[in-house]
Amino acid sequence: MINQDQQKRLEAQQSSGARTVRPQQGQALKELADRHRVLACFLDLIKMDTQADESVKAAPSSAGQLQLGAEIMQQLRQQAAALKQEIKLWRTADGVVCLQLPATSGCESAAHLALLAHLDTAPDCSGAGVRAQLVKDYPGGPILLQSGLILDEAICPELYDHVGDDIIVTDGTTLLGADDKAGCAVLMELVQRALEGQFAHGPLSFVFTVDEEIGRSADLVPLVDLGADFGVTIDGCEAGELDVATFNASACEVTVKGLSIHTGSACGRLINAIKLAADFVSQLPADEAPETTQGREGFYHVCRLSGGVEQAVISLILRDFEQEGLAEREDFIRSLCERLNAKYAAKAAGSADGAGAERFVPEFHAQYRNLSAVLQAHPAVLELCRQAYASAGVPVREHYVRGGTDGSNLSYKGLPCPNIFTGALNCHGPYECLPVGSLLKSLQCTQALIELTARAPRTAVLLGSDAAALDWVAGEH
Numbered sequence: 001m002i003n004q005d006q007q008k009r010l011e012a013q014q015s016s017g018a019r020t021v022r023p024q025q026g027q028a029l030k031e032l033a034d035r036h037r038v039l040a041c042f043l044d045l046i047k048m049d050t051q052a053d054e055s056v057k058a059a060p061s062s063a064g065q066l067q068l069g070a071e072i073m074q075q076l077r078q079q080a081a082a083l084k085q086e087i088k089l090w091r092t093a094d095g096v097v098c099l100q101l102p103a104t105s106g107c108e109s110a111a112h113l114a115l116l117a118h119l120d121t122a123p124d125c126s127g128a129g130v131r132a133q134l135v136k137d138y139p140g141g142p143i144l145l146q147s148g149l150i151l152d153e154a155i156c157p158e159l160y161d162h163v164g165d166d167i168i169v170t171d172g173t174t175l176l177g178a179d180d181k182a183g184c185a186v187l188m189e190l191v192q193r194a195l196e197g198q199f200a201h202g203p204l205s206f207v208f209t210v211d212e213e214i215g216r217s218a219d220l221v222p223l224v225d226l227g228a229d230f231g232v233t234i235d236g237c238e239a240g241e242l243d244v245a246t247f248n249a250s251a252c253e254v255t256v257k258g259l260s261i262h263t264g265s266a267c268g269r270l271i272n273a274i275k276l277a278a279d280f281v282s283q284l285p286a287d288e289a290p291e292t293t294q295g296r297e298g299f300y301h302v303c304r305l306s307g308g309v310e311q312a313v314i315s316l317i318l319r320d321f322e323q324e325g326l327a328e329r330e331d332f333i334r335s336l337c338e339r340l341n342a343k344y345a346a347k348a349a350g351s352a353d354g355a356g357a358e359r360f361v362p363e364f365h366a367q368y369r370n371l372s373a374v375l376q377a378h379p380a381v382l383e384l385c386r387q388a389y390a391s392a393g394v395p396v397r398e399h400y401v402r403g404g405t406d407g408s409n410l411s412y413k414g415l416p417c418p419n420i421f422t423g424a425l426n427c428h429g430p431y432e433c434l435p436v437g438s439l440l441k442s443l444q445c446t447q448a449l450i451e452l453t454a455r456a457p458r459t460a461v462l463l464g465s466d467a468a469a470l471d472w473v474a475g476e477h
């Protein structure tokens with residue numbers, strides 16, 4: 001069904017001359033998948049519902065992730081058996097699927113590269129019964145999804161960069177799951193190509209992680225068992241992007257203590273924690289919020305406010321690309337609490353609750369850190385990525401992620417780990433789509449990275465700040 005608002009947008013676009021595009025089903029998609037093995041694999045992977053579930057404490061948080069992991073293991077085993085190749089394949093107790101391939105002859109001293117993608121999909125939108133459809137040779141204009149939703153430039157400004165491309169869309173009732181089954185399909189295809197002997201490579205680890213969408217995956221990757229020197233995640237974002245930096249992130253809970261007195265005798269005595277909390281929130285800088293910042297600007301974000309007269313709790317997250325910037329934001333919260341404690345101290349002095357001047361008490365929790373500091377200490381890693389994009393003919397756009405990636409935590413655990421695009425757009429909802437050309441570019445860039453790494457001495461990656469190593473990565477190969 002199309003609602004009134006959608007009907008109006010559609011009519012406006014039609015009257016401006018834009019033709020409405022209707023996605024095709026069945027045969028057209030099958031023909032395209034017959035031409036691209038990576039696409040056929042992708043379409044297979046999205047059939048299984050692997051939505052992560054934050055309410056479940058166990059890992060993985062949903063049975064679908066275990067099922068997809070088992071399916072992937074079976075396929076990998078069959079591929080290896082068909083080609084009479086030995087592989088090391090295992091699954092951790094948490095459901096993370098790992099495959100390792102030894103270096104091909106002559107590449108034994110190359111750096112050990114880990115490639116990671118996640119099996120789960122976002123909790124925000126259903127991933128059950130995904131029905132992929134195809135917009136063939138996208139002519140531009142609004143795309144009318146089967147459910148009546150309209151995918152257009154207003155929803156997705158990048159869409160018109162893909163005129164002429166084949167685009168996979170949903171029927172408008174579920175997400176597509178390109179985040180991150182596109183990444184998983186790229187990994188599967190690269191394993192197959194490596195087993196077929198299509199390229200030389202150093203030691204490789206392929207890792208299919210779980211529960212990335214609920215922030216648990218980095219802790220579940222068996223880094224010690226893998227023993228890799230550096231890694232890349234293949235996840236999300238527009239073709240050409242290379243994620244080289246993330247926010248530094250901390251969370252803060254401010255406990256606000258009030259004093260509840262019967263309203264009949266409250267005059268001069270009652271201290272309402274709700275009003276104190278409102279005072280706190282009103283003093284956060286209005287131009288440093290997620291809704292008023294972009295690019296490399298950090299922010300304060302109040303994400304939850306709960307409580308009553310006696311006590312309230314304000315939950316905030318703080319974000320900044322600079323570590324010192326984040327420390328300054330924490331200091332700002334501390335000093336705001338001190339100022340407000342002083343402001344309400346007079347009231348508190350005469351109160352009977354013994355809280356004294358401590359009406360506002362902040363508590364901070366570190367969340368993740370900007371991975372760029374780790375990448376700067378290993379400059380060869382980004383240099384190899386840049387060269388990989390160049391050799392795949394994809395202009396690179398180095399991107400600051402206004403959030404965290406798996407790589408943020410993995411980098412600080414010892415695995416320097418930027419992120420390569422999959423090309424998926426509008427992730428986490430029914431407008432999610434995947435231009436096929438972008439998926440193919442993701443595959444090319446990642447394969448090029450494997451091939452370049454095969455020629456990079458391990459020492460050049462590990463001792464990236466060493467001048468000779470940098471000369472090596474900057475030179476011609």
Ligand SMILES: [Zn+2]
Pocket residue numbers: 118179180212235236
């Ligand atoms: Zn993702």
